[in-house]
Amino acid sequence: MTASRVVQRLTVADVEPESWELSAPVGYRVERWIGATPEHLLVSVASTRRAIHDAPDTARDPEWTPELVRAAEAEDLAAGVEHRVVVAVEEATGLVVAFTDVQLYPDDFEHTVWHDTVVAPRHRARGLARFVKAHMLRWLLTDRPELERIDTGTAASNFPMIRVNERLGFVTAREVVVVSRSV
Incomplete structure (x- = not known):
């Protein structure tokens, strides 16, 4: 199997943070947390994370369930990793429809690697991916001003x-x- 991937880098000093000042698209709100997913959002977080399988070349991604979400959170906690999540919630249903996460490692204050960003199929092309990522960027740099690149x-x-x-x-x-x- 062959997969081609693009690695992109954000150098904080090269970007105007005002470009991350985005309002929530109409009908959605943002929620965020560090660590464990709030219980009332757990099932819809797992459901939305499964939508990543629609993206090209994601065969290695797990089949997210609430139990797998909790297991991944516990693994991060045990490793001392700060797991930050930003989601967009559809106001009408209370369901998570967009998800993004970043893991901050205890010994690396100037750099991080962005992990998943996914939007549920019915909610794509509404600016939700950019919205949750912009919110994450503002949050990260408010709390971690020493962050230089992502x-x-x-x-x-x-x-x-x-x-x-x-x-x-x-x-x-x-x-x-x-x-x-395979071998």
């Missing part, structure tokens, strides 16, 4: 997410090709 990766064919990242100030640092085979 890296993220996505499938080279995932043009919508690449564009979202570019609009937030990420630039393509490199493209990598991953080759795997």
